[in-house]
Amino acid sequence: MLAQTATGIADALERLGGTALFEAKLDGARVQIHRAGDDVVVYTRSLDDVTARLPEVVEAALELPVHELIADGEAIALRADNRPQPFQVTASRFGRSVDVAAARAAQPLSVFFFDLLRCDGVDLLDAPTSERIAALDEIAPARHRVDRLVTSDPSAAADFLDATLAAGHEG
Known part of the structure; x- marks a missing residue:
């Protein structure tokens, strides 16, 4: 629409x-997560592969009780009180020269899924929003949903x- x-x-x-x-509406960075078995690839809005820079997103995708998916989400840096950090803190995790281990230790990212486009062989791209959200609710815990x-x-x-x-x- x-x-x-x-x-x-x-x-x-x-x-x-x-x-x-x-x-x-979260002030994070949009990510698209592709999972096939234990293989996960994380893309930015511009289709840059940022998998190696976002291990927390990979781990969250692997926690889901599915074999295969394509999901849209938002990666965001949160403070200890769960309030968002300034966008620049989140964006700093996407840099090509970032020391991932140090950055993760200093400021871990959280991922919040907001759409499910494909799940275990079922293409949901043309499904109504209500069906995609219901499918997402079945697989993603509330702590990982917008x-x-x-x-x-x-x-x-x-x-x-x-x-x-x-x-x-x-x-």
């Missing part, structure tokens, strides 16, 4: 037929936005 402007949450819900999916809310209640959506902003995220 193409983005549209709205005057507020109630207007957006009305334009979308009364119910909508709201997802937290927070989201499906609602028709503007107040609930506003509360979700407020909580996301209070946690230090973009929206």
